[in-house]
Amino acid sequence: MQTNLADFIKNSPEGQETDAILRSCVHCGFCLATCPTYQLLGDELDSPRGRIYLMKQMLEGQPVTEKTQLHLDRCLTCRACETTCPSGVQYGRLVDISRGIVEKQVKRKTSVTIKRTLLRKILPNTRVFAALFKLGQTARPFLPGRLKKSVPPKGKPAEKWPATRHKRKMLVLDGCVQPVLAPNINAASARVLDRLGISLIKAAQAGCCGAIAYHLNDHEEGLDAMRHNIDAWWPVIEQEEVEAIVITASGCGVTVKEYGHLLRHDPKYAEKAASVSKLACDISEILDAEFKRLQQLLSQPRSDLNRKTLSFHSPCTLQHGLQLRGKAEKILIAAGFELTVVQNAHLCCGSAGTYSILQPKLSQQLLENKVSALEAGAPDQIATANIGCLMHLQSGTALSVRHWIELLDERLSCQE
Ligand code: SF4
Ligand code: SF4
Known part of the structure; x- marks a missing residue:
């Protein structure tokens, strides 16, 4: 052109x-x-x-x-x-x-600007979001149907995080809404990696990956969140010699992998941002690299021999953004799950960050189509790889929607 x-x-x-x-x-x-x-x-x-x-x-x-x-x-x-x-x-x-x-x-209507500003200020702030979420949970039983649906139910509480005991270490991105909505996802990742001889550690002070502000078009605010994470991670990267930065929400993974590009003209951060992006890995990439060892663990006799049928929703950020296709699915099959065939698996579920709030009509149509496609194979439950998709899908189905790493962790714990 x-x-x-x-x-x-x-x-x-x-x-x-x-x-x-x-x-x-x-x-x-x-x-x-x-x-x-x-x-x-x-x-x-x-x-x-x-x-x-x-x-x-x-x-x-x-x-x-x-x-x-x-x-x-x-x-x-x-x-x-x-x-x-x-x-x-x-x-x-x-x-x-x-x-x-x-x-x-282009100036937006005041009401839209307020909505976008609130999203930008509340979602990345874990403390404020947690307080509002708690309030929503208290009010949930008394809310009318439609409003009730917009307050997500409380996720599974975090089970035990293993002590740091291995020489091999990886750093985890905590994120912003995930620790509030589904704190067990990162804890499950820590347990799976611990079984593979890798300790998953956290960095105090790290927070939102920056995607929320960046995709709401406040690029400077988004870049500041990225710089903040680099500052929080850098001493840990150097002192602990971490092999990777593990990301369990594919939406955040895409953003962290872009830090190097987005901060390439920042003289203070360009080099560190490039290193951080190199270290960033989705949890499926890490486990794919450790697949042989994982297979050995999965081959041990297990107490729960029920073969469960799963429909896997691959988030757009995983399959299109990160271009990671088939890895989580391969691991789930190795763990004994039967995966259904999902029609139009390349299409978005309508979650897309804050899209479900800002474009509710289109988002709802996409959700309905996606849930029909996922339910068509009559699965026992649905699995996915990104907190936004998880919550959005859960609002449209009676089936349980989980992060696939939690299912793998539960499968491995049946064998211990
Ligand atoms: S597929 Fe779309 S974006 Fe790509 S070259 Fe064709 S028109 Fe352009
Ligand atoms: S909605 Fe359409 S144009 Fe936008 S990213 Fe998806 S495929 Fe591309």
Whole structure:
């Protein structure tokens, strides 16, 4: 695609990045077939190719309107289009940069601005979120049906975290909402890794990966959260010689893997950010690398021989963002679970960070489609790999939805 970027961006790093991305698009339209919003709305401007045109116009200096903002807001940033694109168009980066520019040029309604600000301030702040969640839990039994559904039930409390006893160590990303909603996920990861001879350790003071603010278009606030984590992790990385930074929410994993790129022009943080991104691994990657040892553990006789049927929802951030497909599924099969075939497994469940709150109608439609696809194989339960998807799916099904690492941990504990 030919481009002629406007002066305001042409010579900046963002300008060079977006120019290269725009030029890589050949308008073939293959991406339309796998775009969830195009499937639902049938409007070219709600497809990757249509949005690329809108962003190109904006970057070439044409006036930006609420219409541009609306079509970019409706994008889930699921990046299914990136997986489909034969030209390797980095749509996710293009939309992130473009949204940041649109946010500065188009004023939102006051009510929408307030909503977005509250999300940006509350969700990444674990203490505030925990207090509000507690309040919601107390009020939940008295709430009417629809409102009750919006307050998630309390997840399984965290079971024992093993003591640090191994030479091999890995650091875990605590995150922001996950420790409140499902504290057992990281504890289960620590127990699984402990059985494999790896101690999972935490760094005090680390928090939200930065994705919430960044994807709500406050890039500086997002980058500050990233710098904060680097500061919290760095002494532990150096002193403990950690092999990896383990991430159990694929949404956060995508972001931490991008620290190096996003902070590449920050003289103080560029090098450390690149090292952090190199160390960042989704828990499925770690266990895939330890698969032989894991198989040995799983081959020991177990007391619970029931074969459970599972439907696995691979989050967009896992399959499209991180391009990790089949690893968690392979481990679950090795652990004795029977996995159902899920139709349209490439499509988003509608959670997409804060999308379910900001675009409730589209999000709900995607949720209904996803739950039907997951329930079609009559599973005993549903498994996934990202806290946002987990909570969103749980709001649409009577089946239990769990993080797959908790299921693996329970399976391993049957053998001890
Ligand atoms: S598939 Fe890729 S190259 Fe083709 S229109 Fe979509 S983004 Fe552009
Ligand atoms: S990121 Fe997802 S919703 Fe957005 S254009 Fe690509 S496929 Fe469509």
